[in-house]
Amino acid sequence: MVTTAKICGITTPEALEAAISGGADYIGLVFYAKSPRHLEIPEAKRLAELARGRAKIVALTVDADDETLQEIVDDVGPDILQLHGKETPERVAVIKKQFGREVIKAIAVATAGDAERARSYAGSADLILFDAKAPPGSLLPGGNGRTFDWHALDGVSEALPFMLSGGLGPDNVADAIALTKPVAVDVSSGVESAPGIKDPDQIRRFLLAVKTAKQT
Numbered sequence: 001m002v003t004t005a006k007i008c009g010i011t012t013p014e015a016l017e018a019a020i021s022g023g024a025d026y027i028g029l030v031f032y033a034k035s036p037r038h039l040e041i042p043e044a045k046r047l048a049e050l051a052r053g054r055a056k057i058v059a060l061t062v063d064a065d066d067e068t069l070q071e072i073v074d075d076v077g078p079d080i081l082q083l084h085g086k087e088t089p090e091r092v093a094v095i096k097k098q099f100g101r102e103v104i105k106a107i108a109v110a111t112a113g114d115a116e117r118a119r120s121y122a123g124s125a126d127l128i129l130f131d132a133k134a135p136p137g138s139l140l141p142g143g144n145g146r147t148f149d150w151h152a153l154d155g156v157s158e159a160l161p162f163m164l165s166g167g168l169g170p171d172n173v174a175d176a177i178a179l180t181k182p183v184a185v186d187v188s189s190g191v192e193s194a195p196g197i198k199d200p201d202q203i204r205r206f207l208l209a210v211k212t213a214k215q216t
């Protein structure tokens with residue numbers, strides 16, 4: 001099975017072109033003011049226009065209210081909403097219906113029990129994204145470049161297709177794919193030279209590693 005790839009936290013046309021020409025299936029635009037990758041609507045709109053029809057556009061939000069989501073949907077036109085906060089299964093279902101977009105729901109994982117929690121989103125989210133838990137005191141619920149014990153996902157891929165993230169990069173993504181068998185992988189910090197600064201060369205290396213990885 002081929003694993004698809006998302007490059008998250010794109011903030012410049014150069015990073016966007018590196019992602020798309022390298023074969024990214026999804027590009028992520030972050031709408032979370034505490035993130036070094038946060039975009040205001042006008043710049044997000046410009047990047048989305050460059051990406052439209054070439055890769056799926058994912059808008060990442062964290063416990064966003066309806067007004068914020070409506071503005072993003074109307075002005076940026078994402079294909080997918082990524083919900084990276086504490087959204088309940090009920091809230092995910094409402095967002096999916098109200099905004100008419102596919103929804104990716106992030107679940108923070110440290111143990112197999114955390115992964116089990118994802119089952120409650122099976123009827124509302126289109127895809128589950130497993131990410132590492134944020135370190136204590138972190139400003140961000142994701143995008144921290146932290147891995148988790150991938151064995152927490154043992155057996156999960158057979159029951160639930162998922163996207164994997166958390167501390168992935170060009171040098172560990174093939175191992176992560178072989179062990180966990182995700183349908184997709186997602187990276188932000190692992191292809192940056194500094195927080196919020198994407199490195200086109202690392203983006204290309206990451207995507208090549210994904211495309212040549214084997215799910216054993």
Ligand SMILES: O=C(O)c1ccccc1N[C@@H]1O[C@H](COP(=O)(O)O)[C@@H](O)[C@H]1O
Pocket residue numbers: 008009028030032035036037060062084129131140141142143144145146165166167168186187188189190
């Ligand atoms: O990227 C961000 O700034 C971000 C902010 C708030 C929530 C999630 C965020 N990114 C997502 O976090 C994971 C893991 O990122 P990393 O590769 O470990 O840095 C990924 O799914 C990003 O989409």
